[in-house]
Amino acid sequence: MLGIKTAALPASLRRTNQRTVISLLLRMGCASRADLAKAAGISQPTAGKITAELLEMGVLQSAEFPDGNEGASGHGGASRRLGRPGQLLRLDAERPRFLAIELGVMQTRVAALPVAIRSADEWAHEFSTPATAEAWVAGLREVAAAISHRGLWGVLISVPGIVDEAKDRVIFSPNLHWLESAPLAQLVKGVWDLPVALVQEIRALALGHLASEPVREDFFLADFGQGVGGAVVIDGQLYPQPTPLSGEFGHTPVPGNLRPCGCGATGCLETLVSRRGLLQSFGVAQGRRPGAAPEHRSRDGEQAETTGQTEGWAQMPAWKRLLRSRRATRRGAVAGRDAGHGRQSHLWWA
């Protein structure tokens, strides 16, 4: 190939082939070595060698079906071999390899996960996210007592806010300010002595979506919840962050919007289309319609707010405010549902 001075090093080539095989199995579910060789564009002996290494590492497991008629349909049935024995491979779904920690504004959830992606969103451990780093670590220690270190390869933490993933640092977290001064990776390493990686929560969500639907390789994931954020996936890879602010489109200023935002600025998109923003708009619209103000609560019991309207919003006719808040809510719900995760702002009143 032009521009490459030397042939690819065997180690890097092997790693590339390993990645390819793992990506293919994410998509195919189960496959024979021959199918993998064909799909990856490598020779059968090379495919045999790569899969043998991955089997030894515990990334793959074999799945043998004597009659060749079952099991190959995992995610698309790529490897059926009717009438003769089939020896198939799949990502290991048995042994816990990664510790996933979701550090949410309200709850912290922990699960030990295998290489294969589970279809269900199951978290074995959960506790309320406290207000200090010390209390959070104490919560993790309680969880650690129930999770064996044995066989685990690393810890992945998803965190809210503006995150410098390269430096394992939370720069700004409007709802959990203690994260900004806490050395999270070190704290977790003190509980589980394993490699630790921080991922911004929306980017982690995009990775999850990519893993659960690997055929969609190019998308923008928009998340509407407590806050508003986005992440870009291109060619099946999370778009690297040129700056830690990448994807923070919730803080784009909206002309005419005078609502104060948790980030310290005024008029951010998030103040209109986050759950709180939508509730505020709904409350304002409801307050202006005599006789039509039943109490509405979201799923987590947050009451619709009726205060805090801004000057620009207040000057708008009531019917227009209601229409706008409905449209904004629908957009949020549709975008969330399209993104394939369960965190969309629900239309509990429509």
Ligand SMILES: [Zn+2]
């Ligand atoms: Zn903002």
